[in-house]
Amino acid sequence: MANTKQQENMLLTEHFTWPPISLIDDIINAVNEVLYRCTDTFESGLSAADPSLLGFADRYAAENRVPEKDEDGSEVYPEAKLEIEEGVLKLETLMENAVDKNFDKLEIWTLRNVLCLPREGDAGGVGEWVRLGHYENLQIPPKDNTLTLESLYALRRKLAETTKLHAALLAEKTRNAAQIAKLRSLLQPAMAPKREPCSSTSPAKSHDQNGTNGDTPFAFLTHSSAAQSLGVQPLPQTSTSSVPPESRTPLTTHTTFTTSQLPYLSQLLASLKPHLATTALPSRSEGEKEELARERRIYVESQSKRILERRGVDTTGGVEGAVEGSRVRAEEVRGLESIVAGMQRGRGEEEGDAMDTS
Structure with missing residues (x-):
């Protein structure tokens, strides 16, 4: 069973939605990041400086040594880079020790005086008397003596699978809504069609007369005069999508209208067959x-x-x-x-x- 300190940490974690120690860790990590940036900048500045200004020329003179020279005639101090790296490393270690020592004190003080529950003398904390907001009006079920570890594990698995199924159903619902909107856009013109009497039942002619564009190639199925004569009601506009389902046209009406256009298509096909028999395919010349x-x-x-x-x-x-x-x-x-x-x-x-x- 968890002790009083563990129960207090669990209560604070549930209240803050993050562990109290994580705040201290984030502060220490931020300080260490600033520390490493400072040491990197310090090392870059020393490496870019002239070694003679850092005392290496005086050191060579005191030791009666002659520095080497590069192709440009400048004096070269090979040990300068090594000593700068060692010095920066020692400085970084010293600052890390100082940060660890002082921020450990901050961690202990914060967890004992800030991120904690008040204590009432020797009677212990008030953790047993605290009730969080999401526990209000919570009905605790009676104790079930028949609950076993196996049944509890099965309930947890059932909850996990139910949550996974819920997420999959939401994703499927979103995909279906997008597909329905895409299909509806093929049947619904951009603006409400202007109904005009027309005796032609040609899909192409009714398409032009109703003012539909190339973005809605099947708008003539619901917005042409032939469709209106068959009793096909046009789809509602986007702003009036709250029309009850019972007022919409059933699929059989759309099928009836589609089959009524088949004789016209057969007539077009019959008129094209003589042209196909007399028209030869284009042939290339010898030069081509x-x-x-x-x-x-x-x-x-x-x-x-x-x-x-x-x-x-x-x-x-x-x-x-x-x-x-x-x-x-x-x-x-x-x-x-x-x-x-x-x-x-x-x-x-x-x-x-x-x-x-x-």
Whole structure:
């Protein structure tokens, strides 16, 4: 069972919503951060200063030593950097000890006199008599002797799973609301349509006559004159979204209107079929084909050259015959091609002579 001090710390933590010791830790961390920034600035200033102004020239003169010189002719003191680092480290350690000593006193005094509950003499603290605001009107259930560790663990798991399910349902509700708003924007024009009598049932014509734009391509399903003649009520505007669900049009009405547009679409398709049979696909001329072949050849050669150069192959003479290992020159490839062409011509002449003799 927790002692009186632990109960007091738990009560203060519940009241502040953070442990009292964390405030002292944050103060000490902030002081240490300022301390480290000061020592870094101090070290940077000493490192940037001239070592002769820091007493190294007098030290060398007292020891009868001659300082080295760099390329610019300036005197160099190699041990200056090491001594500055050691001195700053000693100063930092000294200041850390001072901070730890003094802020430990601050921690003890604060926890005993500020972040604590008042004590009434020898009778102990008032922690047992304090009631926080969120405990007001809290009904404590009667003691259940049948509650076991296993049942308590099951209740905790049930609470965790219920909380997780609640968060998932809220996220799903948000996604569904965004999807519904997006779908509704496809059916609802930016401004209320002006109803005008029209005898055409064409979706494209009713779309233009109702003033809908490209952002609402399906607004004609609910805002055209054909839709109104079928009894399809337009969707409410955003400002009037509080319309009760029973006043909205059921899905069957929208389906009926969609099917009523199918004959018009079939008529359009039938009128387009003769044009498809008589219209030929555009053909390219010989010049365009040669240009495309030349562009393709240039692209293939450039990509091949890039890959070969990445593998370390020399492509100065072209990419023909450039392979890993021993490289074949372009002139050799052309010579081999001419030999093969000559052999093919000779073979063709021999076959022609054989046919003549037969």
